[in-house]
Amino acid sequence: MLRLEGLSKRYPTGDEALKGVDLEVPKGQVMALIGPSGAGKSTLIRCINRLVEPTGGRAILDGVDVTALGAGGLRQARRRMGMIFQEYALVERLTVMENVLSGRLGYVSFWRSWFRTYPQSDIDEAFRLLDRVGLTEFCDKRADELSGGQRQRVGIARALIQDPALLLVDEPTASLDPKTSRQIMRLICELCEERDLAAIINIHDVLLAQMFVPRIVGLRVGEVVYDGPADGLSPEVLTEIYGEEDWTATIKKDPDEGNDGDGVEESTEEHMQGLT
Amino acid sequence: MADVAATAAGRRWRKPPLIKNANLRWGLYIGAAVYFILASYSILVEVNWQRVYEGLPRGAKFVGGFFPPFPFANIIETGGFEELAAQRLIDIGDGLIESLTMTVTSTVIGILISVPIGLGAARNIAPMPVYLLCRGIIAISRSFQEVIIAIFFVAMFGFGPFAGMLTLSFATIGFLSKLLAEDIESMDPGQAEAIRATGSRWPQWINYGVQPQVMPRLIGLSLYRLDINFRESSVVGIVGAGGIGSTLLTAFDRYEYSTAATILLIIIGIVFFAEYSSGKIRARLQ
Numbered sequence: 001m002l003r004l005e006g007l008s009k010r011y012p013t014g015d016e017a018l019k020g021v022d023l024e025v026p027k028g029q030v031m032a033l034i035g036p037s038g039a040g041k042s043t044l045i046r047c048i049n050r051l052v053e054p055t056g057g058r059a060i061l062d063g064v065d066v067t068a069l070g071a072g073g074l075r076q077a078r079r080r081m082g083m084i085f086q087e088y089a090l091v092e093r094l095t096v097m098e099n100v101l102s103g104r105l106g107y108v109s110f111w112r113s114w115f116r117t118y119p120q121s122d123i124d125e126a127f128r129l130l131d132r133v134g135l136t137e138f139c140d141k142r143a144d145e146l147s148g149g150q151r152q153r154v155g156i157a158r159a160l161i162q163d164p165a166l167l168l169v170d171e172p173t174a175s176l177d178p179k180t181s182r183q184i185m186r187l188i189c190e191l192c193e194e195r196d197l198a199a200i201i202n203i204h205d206v207l208l209a210q211m212f213v214p215r216i217v218g219l220r221v222g223e224v225v226y227d228g229p230a231d232g233l234s235p236e237v238l239t240e241i242y243g244e245e246d247w248t249a250t251i252k253k254d255p256d257e258g259n260d261g262d263g264v265e266e267s268t269e270e271h272m273q274g275l276t
Numbered sequence: 277m278a279d280v281a282a283t284a285a286g287r288r289w290r291k292p293p294l295i296k297n298a299n300l301r302w303g304l305y306i307g308a309a310v311y312f313i314l315a316s317y318s319i320l321v322e323v324n325w326q327r328v329y330e331g332l333p334r335g336a337k338f339v340g341g342f343f344p345p346f347p348f349a350n351i352i353e354t355g356g357f358e359e360l361a362a363q364r365l366i367d368i369g370d371g372l373i374e375s376l377t378m379t380v381t382s383t384v385i386g387i388l389i390s391v392p393i394g395l396g397a398a399r400n401i402a403p404m405p406v407y408l409l410c411r412g413i414i415a416i417s418r419s420f421q422e423v424i425i426a427i428f429f430v431a432m433f434g435f436g437p438f439a440g441m442l443t444l445s446f447a448t449i450g451f452l453s454k455l456l457a458e459d460i461e462s463m464d465p466g467q468a469e470a471i472r473a474t475g476s477r478w479p480q481w482i483n484y485g486v487q488p489q490v491m492p493r494l495i496g497l498s499l500y501r502l503d504i505n506f507r508e509s510s511v512v513g514i515v516g517a518g519g520i521g522s523t524l525l526t527a528f529d530r531y532e533y534s535t536a537a538t539i540l541l542i543i544i545g546i547v548f549f550a551e552y553s554s555g556k557i558r559a560r561l562q
Binding site for chain 2: 049051074075076077078079081083085087089090091092093094098102103104105106110113114155158162168
């Protein structure tokens with residue numbers, strides 16, 4: 001469904017953030033992208049919806065080469081790609097509902113969006129999504145009144161109301177505490193399964209990635225150095241991705257021994273089974 | 277560990293100076309001091325202290341001319357209200373209304389023109405040619421003081437409040453567009469990026485991604501500009517651009533200092549009120 005062919009990005013400063021990345025994500029597959037800071041994870045997902053303009057290669061979504069589109073075509077393609085951000089990137093002074101509805105901007109006319117007169121079907125869907133992420137009663141609160149986890153849920157609802165085929169998720173848990181991080185990761189993975197959505201999730205927490213995501217791609221200085229199942233991450237592979245370090249504590253333990261024994265996440269294991 | 281502690285003990289630390297080069301630093305300090313002393317000296321020798329002393333009673337008489345302000349002076353002098361005094365009150369009222377009209381219309385027109393120019397002058401959202409054009413307009417508007425623009429417009433359109441209104445609108449554009457553009461340039465790019473990622477059109481992107489971030493400041497600046505415009509409306513009146521300033525100038529020309537005092541008190545009152553209420557509203561917006 002999404003195919004990257006030699007996607008590369010060289011910044012005007014001369015830094016090569018991506019060196020010809022080839023990647024294929026089939027429909028409905030959730031994929032985690034791990035790698036050290038500066039490996040080009042953020043650049044990669046931003047090159048797919050062209051928030052960052054790639055300098056070479058192609059990104060093909062459902063047969064359409066996104067990198068070749070003009071302004072109008074790009075807008076249409078962006079509607080098919082929902083994006084979730086590290087710092088939530090909600091418009092702080094708009095209400096929760098306005099933030100969610102802003103996901104429909106690519107579908108409604110300027111004046112409808114200006115007067116906030118969205119079609120009833122959009123509003124129904126917004127309420128359904130808010131209900132799904134558990135924030136219905138917050139719909140008229142301003143986004144800056146919410147906690148981190150709540151904001152990220154709004155961010156998720158905004159991405160989903162676009163009715164996307166693909167989710168681009170940039171460090172969804174980096175600003176959250178460990179428990180909220182897991183809840184958010186679980187929510188994202190559940191929603192992808194419910195809606196048969198493909199997702200690329202940038203994440204630097206290797207354990208969290210292994211816990212929820214079946215396929216992992218490791219990126220190092222702009223190149224894919226690992227692409228395989230979550231349990232294929234050996235110390236050698238992690239050294240290949242991140243460099244020399246003692247990895248024993250990072251490698252996921254055998255599920256039979258219990259996951260990590262913190263007792264907070266009872267459903268974690270079922271989840272992994274559901275996903276793998 | 278003990279070794280480290282021993283060598284670290286007694287080590288001195290000072291905040292690094294702002295100007296690193298010691299010669300340059302002391303040179304600047306001494307140069308500024310010498311310049312200040314010479315400059316004050318050159319002004320003070322010009323003053324004839326004898327004449328200043330002799331002029332003091334006259335100065336006191338001049339200031340005394342303002343008290344008591346009109347119309348109290350008239351009531352005290354004549355024991356009643358004459359036709360002339362009534363006419364003067366009407367003049368003051370007309371001047372005030374003219375000033376307030378000028379203030380409000382020029383602020384509204386100024387805001388309407390400033391918003392698009394401000395958008396164009398923000399480097400992070402406008403393409404280079406638009407940016408340069410809008411920055412050019414702002415630079416022109418800001419390089420002239422209101423009085424100079426007023427003289428220009430009075431020469432073009434004749435005496436009266438129309439010239440004043442144009443002057444204040446023009447000055448508002450420079451002020452508001454520049455500050456709005458700067459606010460847009462310092463906005464959070466993440467929020468704007470998220471709206472762009474939804475596939476929004478450019479105007480939708482401005483409406484959702486940019487406007488909510490800069491709106492409180494835009495409203496605050498507009499209110500602030502409203503009270504600047506009222507103050508300026510009394511200044512531009514002095515060069516013939518209408519309003520309370522013209523009334524004030526007439527009062528001085530006729531040596532009617534008590535009337536001038538009344539006008540000054542009214543201006544102070546309105547400025548106080550405008551400043552207080554706009555401050556209140558701005559505080560609530562943050």
